[in-house]
Amino acid sequence: MRMDPTSGRSAAEFLNAAEPAEVSDVLVRYGDVPRGEARRIAREISKRRPLATTVELAAAVRSAVGWKERGGNPAKRVFQAVRVFVNDELGGLERALDAAEKLLRPGGRLVAITFHSGEDRMVKRFIKDREGRCVCPPELPVCACGAEPTLRRGPVRKPSPQEVAENPRSGSARLRLATRTNEPVGDR
Numbered sequence: 590m591r592m593d594p595t596s597g598r599s600a601a602e603f604l605n606a607a608e609p610a611e612v613s614d615v616l617v618r619y620g621d622v623p624r625g626e627a628r629r630i631a632r633e634i635s636k637r638r639p640l641a642t643t644v645e646l647a648a649a650v651r652s653a654v655g656w657k658e659r660g661g662n663p664a665k666r667v668f669q670a671v672r673v674f675v676n677d678e679l680g681g682l683e684r685a686l687d688a689a690e691k692l693l694r695p696g697g698r699l700v701a702i703t704f705h706s707g708e709d710r711m712v713k714r715f716i717k718d719r720e721g722r723c724v725c726p727p728e729l730p731v732c733a734c735g736a737e738p739t740l741r742r743g744p745v746r747k748p749s750p751q752e753v754a755e756n757p758r759s760g761s762a763r764l765r766l767a768t769r770t771n772e773p774v775g776d777r
Contacts (some may be wrong), residue, residue: 620670629653693769716767740767
């Protein structure tokens with residue numbers, strides 16, 4: 590599940606060594622797994638250690654929470670959470686957003702496509718924090734209310750029903766846009 594299999598801790602190493610509470614926290618934070626389910630899954634993983642394959646992890650998840658007709662395989666959120674955690678994907682996104690803000694020239698656009706609610710929350714908060722308390726209309730090229738924002742929020746785009754019908758995996762995608770203002774980037 591690592592992006593670079595030659596470095597960092599593997600998913601198996603994490604799942605086989607971490608305390609159940611830590612595994613549960615990772616599932617809740619990175620996979621949006623409900624807390625009660627996350628605890629049951631973490632306990633089941635702990636009972637079945639050592640886990641060596643994704644098939645074994647999926648079996649532990651299914652044993653802990655069963656199979657739901659709606660929502661598909663319950664292991665998909667667990668796999669997602671572990672992958673995001675071991676690859677520090679949200680940390681990478683945070684570093685990329687900070688760098689983009691500094692590199693963008695006034696009028697430049699920051700565009701981010703997210704596929705996971707944790708990513709989307711991070712991008713949304715990043716833009717919101719840099720808007721300050723600006724109440725100017727988005728059409729104005731500069732802030733006139735004195736809020737000194739470094740970014741101006743743009744529209745959020747979601748896939749059309751036709752696109753989701755053609756590509757169901759696009760259903761969770763969100764495209765967020767922000768435009769760099771003339772204000773200097775402060776130390777954050």
